[in-house]
Amino acid sequence: GQQVMQIPQYQHVQEGEDFTTYCNSSTTLSNIQWYKQRPGGHPVFLIQLVKSGEVKKQKRLTFQFGEAKKNSSLHITATQTTDVGTYFCAGDLTGTASKLTFGTGTRLQVTL
Amino acid sequence: KAGVTQTPRYLIKTRGQQVTLSCSPISGHRSVSWYQQTPGQGLQFLFEYFSETQRNKGNFPGRFSGRQFSNSRSEMNVSTLELGDSALYLCASSLVLAGGGEQFFGPGTRLTVL
Numbered sequence: 001g002q003q004v005m006q007i008p009q010y011q012h013v014q015e016g017e018d019f020t021t022y023c024n025s026s027t028t029l030s031n032i033q034w035y036k037q038r039p040g041g042h043p044v045f046l047i048q049l050v051k052s053g054e055v056k057k058q059k060r061l062t063f064q065f066g067e068a069k070k071n072s073s074l075h076i077t078a079t080q081t082t083d084v085g086t087y088f089c090a091g092d093l094t095g096t097a098s099k100l101t102f103g104t105g106t107r108l109q110v111t112l
Numbered sequence: 113k114a115g116v117t118q119t120p121r122y123l124i125k126t127r128g129q130q131v132t133l134s135c136s137p138i139s140g141h142r143s144v145s146w147y148q149q150t151p152g153q154g155l156q157f158l159f160e161y162f163s164e165t166q167r168n169k170g171n172f173p174g175r176f177s178g179r180q181f182s183n184s185r186s187e188m189n190v191s192t193l194e195l196g197d198s199a200l201y202l203c204a205s206s207l208v209l210a211g212g213g214e215q216f217f218g219p220g221t222r223l224t225v226l
Contacts, residue, residue: 042202042217088155092211099168100210102155
């Protein structure tokens with residue numbers, strides 16, 4: 001079964017509001033990757049986090065990797081309509097650097 | 113640099129038939145991973161190939177198989193199709209193994225099984 005869960009499943013925000021999605025793994029991850037998939041599109045890589053407690057920023061996006069390397073979050077400040085899509089986290093649960101397990105995804109809808 | 117290409121983009125088959133999907137990775141990428149995406153199950157890992165060797169396999173029945181050629185192009189095959197195999201099949205390529213770095217996804221093949 002799915003071993004990487006994300007919450008919430010869906011969030012609808014007004015443009016300008018903040019958004020956060022949380023990713024939780026049943027096992028310790030060697031690293032975690034985040035992807036964004038626009039409606040009708042394919043997943044596009046956003047970032048990879050490797051170190052415990054790591055925080056990385058990309059413009060309005062902030063990514064965090066938990067101290068225990070079992071959870072991660074993506075925070076978007078002041079959402080825009082271009083942020084619409086589904087955000088997935090993905091991790092290697094096997095420690096083999098192969099077989100990425102994707103999270104359940106969080107679908108973000110942004111309206112004016 | 114050309115992106116990941118997948119052929120065909122759309123496919124309609126009937127139950128019991130078999131299907132072969134193709135994926136051409138970005139030039140220089142040696143890893144190709146395959147995923148099945150459905151509304152109910154999300155993105156499920158099928159298998160990963162690196163330098164023609166299958167490195168890992170997901171929890172799918174033996175009807176799902178794949179291979180990788182010396183030029184890194186990959187194919188996946190599904191035999192004895194079932195209605196539940198209807199999905200978007202995505203392949204992704206990367207320089208290193210999938211768990212180690214950025215994966216570049218292709219546009220996918222949408223398979224419908226009637």
